[in-house]
Amino acid sequence: MSNNVSRRHFLAGSTAAAGALSLGGASAFAADPLKVGFVYVGPVGDFGWTHGHDLGRKAIEKEFGDKVETTFVEKVAEGPDAERVIRQLASSGNKLIFTTSFGFMNPTIKVAKQFPDVKFEHATGFMTAKNVSAYNARFYEGRAVIGTMAGHMTKTGKFGYIASFPIPEVVMGINAFILAARKVRPDAEIKVVWVNSWFDPGKEADATKTLIDQGCDIITQHTDSPAPIQTAGSRGVWCFGQASDMSSFSPEYHATAILDVWDNYYVERTRAVMDGSWETSNVWQGMKEGMVQMSPYNERLPAEVVEAAETVRKGILDGSYLPFAGPIKDQDGKERIAAGEAMDDGALLSMDWYVEGVTA
Amino acid sequence: MTLDILVPIILTVVGSATPLLFAALGELVVEKSGVLNLGVEGMMIMGAVAAFGVAVSTGSGTLGIVAGAAAGMAMAFVFGVLTLTLAANQVATGLALTIFGLGLSALLGAGFVGIPVAPLAKLAIPGISDLPVIGPLLFAHDALVYLSLAAVVGVAWFLKKSRAGMILRAVGESDISAHSIGYDVIAVRYRAVLFGGAMAGLGGAFLSLSYTPLWNEGMTAGRGWIALALVVFATWRPWRLLAGAYLFGGVTILQLYSQGAGVAIPAQVLSMLPYLATILVLTIIAAGPWKGRLDAPACLGKPFRPST
Numbered sequence: 001m002s003n004n005v006s007r008r009h010f011l012a013g014s015t016a017a018a019g020a021l022s023l024g025g026a027s028a029f030a031a032d033p034l035k036v037g038f039v040y041v042g043p044v045g046d047f048g049w050t051h052g053h054d055l056g057r058k059a060i061e062k063e064f065g066d067k068v069e070t071t072f073v074e075k076v077a078e079g080p081d082a083e084r085v086i087r088q089l090a091s092s093g094n095k096l097i098f099t100t101s102f103g104f105m106n107p108t109i110k111v112a113k114q115f116p117d118v119k120f121e122h123a124t125g126f127m128t129a130k131n132v133s134a135y136n137a138r139f140y141e142g143r144a145v146i147g148t149m150a151g152h153m154t155k156t157g158k159f160g161y162i163a164s165f166p167i168p169e170v171v172m173g174i175n176a177f178i179l180a181a182r183k184v185r186p187d188a189e190i191k192v193v194w195v196n197s198w199f200d201p202g203k204e205a206d207a208t209k210t211l212i213d214q215g216c217d218i219i220t221q222h223t224d225s226p227a228p229i230q231t232a233g234s235r236g237v238w239c240f241g242q243a244s245d246m247s248s249f250s251p252e253y254h255a256t257a258i259l260d261v262w263d264n265y266y267v268e269r270t271r272a273v274m275d276g277s278w279e280t281s282n283v284w285q286g287m288k289e290g291m292v293q294m295s296p297y298n299e300r301l302p303a304e305v306v307e308a309a310e311t312v313r314k315g316i317l318d319g320s321y322l323p324f325a326g327p328i329k330d331q332d333g334k335e336r337i338a339a340g341e342a343m344d345d346g347a348l349l350s351m352d353w354y355v356e357g358v359t360a
Numbered sequence: 361m362t363l364d365i366l367v368p369i370i371l372t373v374v375g376s377a378t379p380l381l382f383a384a385l386g387e388l389v390v391e392k393s394g395v396l397n398l399g400v401e402g403m404m405i406m407g408a409v410a411a412f413g414v415a416v417s418t419g420s421g422t423l424g425i426v427a428g429a430a431a432g433m434a435m436a437f438v439f440g441v442l443t444l445t446l447a448a449n450q451v452a453t454g455l456a457l458t459i460f461g462l463g464l465s466a467l468l469g470a471g472f473v474g475i476p477v478a479p480l481a482k483l484a485i486p487g488i489s490d491l492p493v494i495g496p497l498l499f500a501h502d503a504l505v506y507l508s509l510a511a512v513v514g515v516a517w518f519l520k521k522s523r524a525g526m527i528l529r530a531v532g533e534s535d536i537s538a539h540s541i542g543y544d545v546i547a548v549r550y551r552a553v554l555f556g557g558a559m560a561g562l563g564g565a566f567l568s569l570s571y572t573p574l575w576n577e578g579m580t581a582g583r584g585w586i587a588l589a590l591v592v593f594a595t596w597r598p599w600r601l602l603a604g605a606y607l608f609g610g611v612t613i614l615q616l617y618s619q620g621a622g623v624a625i626p627a628q629v630l631s632m633l634p635y636l637a638t639i640l641v642l643t644i645i646a647a648g649p650w651k652g653r654l655d656a657p658a659c660l661g662k663p664f665r666p667s668t
Contacts, residue, residue, distance in 0.1 A: 043466060043577050045466070045469075045470050045473040045577060047473050047474045047576070160620070191619075191620045191622070192619070193616050193619045193620050194619060195616075196628065197581070199576070199578065199581070200581040201567075201572040201574065201576055201579045201581070202376070202379075202567060202571055202572055202579070202581060202583070203581065203612070203616075204572075205571065205572045206372055206375070206376055206612065206613055206616055207616045207620075209368070209372045209375075210369075210372065210613065210616045210617045210620050211620050213365065213368040213369065213372070213617075214617070214620045214621065216620075225572075225574075225576050225579075226474070226574060226576075227572040227574065230476065230572060230573065230574060231572070234479070244474075248474060248475070248476055249476050249574065359620075359622040360619075360622075
């Protein structure tokens with residue numbers, strides 16, 4: 001069963017529902033389905049971030065069938081609205097609630113205090129509580145794979161990177177990409193254009209055009225629309241997709257995409273709530289756990305490029321390839337990480353400097 | 361800067377300016393008739409989704425363009441009924457139209473997310489389009505780009521020279537006078553509003569069929585609002601509007617370009633430039649020696665109820 005609730009109706013009808021359920025909620029029978037709620041920042045049809053989380057929700061339904069009842073509220077703004085939506089989900093009987101954007105962190109923590117018997121799962125944040133877990137994906141592992149491929153594929157040695165906002169997660173991705181690329185092509189450099197938006201197809205397309213005009217022959221992005229893929233493809237430039245397989249927008253030049261796959265985590269956490277084994281955790285999962293995956297490689301890619309990509313991917317899987325292993329120099333040539341060392345998770349999650357080879 | 365860098369930059373600017381030009385030109389005519397329609401963004405996005413949907417379903421870009429214009433007009437008609445026939449507040453209705461359009465387009469377009477469409481064909485002339493510099497700059501755009509430029513000429517001529525254009529301006533300057541000498545104010549304004557809707561729809565069609573040939577929710581990303589600023593920036597004159605659209609488009613591209621080239625101007629500052637320029641122009645005109653020549657239609661935004 002699933003309910004798609006628009007935020008407006010949801011808030012309007014929820015006062016009555018909240019009153020009714022606060023009476024009935026305590027005496028719920030064991031046979032009742034477990035209610036699982038989701039709060040999305042974007043539309044389900046964004047073909048990217050929120051789309052991925054919704055696939056995770058569907059995976060829960062598929063796994064547990066009648067034993068669960070899921071509800072999602074889409075397009076929730078990161079602000080006062082979020083707290084209201086989360087509270088309404090909690091008071092209408094949901095026992096497990098996923099809040100899937102960084103900006104939902106504080107409201108989640110706040111509401112969690114008022115509902116000690118409801119479990120909360122917050123994506124991409126760093127705060128946890130007795131009934132709040134945090135989870136995130138190591139997207140940078142995918143960036144290391146595509147960076148390696150780019151290093152093999154480039155002729156000009158210049159890459160174009162369409163970036164959203166200068167937060168650690170984005171900076172980390174840029175650095176992981178160029179570090180991997182320079183292992184193949186030591187003189188490679190990356191040009192970064194900030195479009196100051198997660199989603200503006202027109203501007204992303206313009207940024208793609210300017211980067212190609214400035215000599216970049218590989219395009220990659222940390223924004224959510226497929227416009228860069230389409231633009232790069234129409235100009236005959238190889239590119240990499242973000243969050244979803246975007247190959248339909250350029251079957252010829254879409255090399256591969258980094259996929260966020262939340263299915264396993266969501267199913268496991270739901271199971272844990274059902275059998276009572278749920279505990280607070282703070283996980284950062286990557287390729288090993290299947291949270292980060294690569295979409296099928298383009299058939300037109302030379303065999304050695306695919307081979308190099310697979311070598312890195314397998315190295316990440318067995319732990320022999322560390323994307324942030326030293327020596328690492330910053331943009332000014334100063335050594336930040338010595339040879340033999342590697343950056344730990346804390347340093348990665350607060351990364352605010354660029355490695356050598358980045359123009360941003 | 362050599363020509364082989366300059367030509368692609370200019371081509372990118374053309375793409376960035378064309379949707380602004382369409383939407384702003386339509387709004388200019390609407391405002392000249394004394395109506396303020398803040399729903400440009402909503403009409404644009406409806407044009408984008410309709411054009412995309414029809415182009416994908418029928419395989420014809422031309423039908424897509426027609427559908428885009430029609431969808432914009434349908435939205436404008438709703439606005440017309442509310443503000444002209446029922447004399448509702450224009451500002452509130454316009455804002456509502458934008459919010460309505462964004463929501464409705466998301467609903468209608470839900471099935472089109474993630475589908476590619478063939479971009480509009482470039483109207484290339486064999487031989488001439490291959491000429492260096494001039495070829496790509498002048499003879500290798502799609503039909504909508506030429507249509508937008510032709511529309512500037514058409515609107516300029518219409519407002520300045522044609523009888524109907526003069527009536528439209530009269531209605532915008534003094535609805536009561538126009539009414540008392542026998543012109544049907546409401547009918548004139550309906551036509552202007554519908555034209556504005558069609559133009560906004562064409563701007564949206566350009567976005568979803570040519571600029572980035574895809575559909576995504578909210579893909580207009582605020583261009584309708586820039587178009588509104590542009591009308592004021594151009595002080596309600598078509599030729600200034602043409603220059604303004606290319607200037608605003610150029611600023612966007614310039615800031616992306618300077619980032620790629622590693623120039624240390626904060627991108628945010630350059631993003632503000634179109635709006636700063638609009639405020640500056642308004643201030644200069646309001647306070648400078650050209651005082652009183654702002655050219656804002658005197659009846660802009662005022663509802664008109666014909667007395668019986």
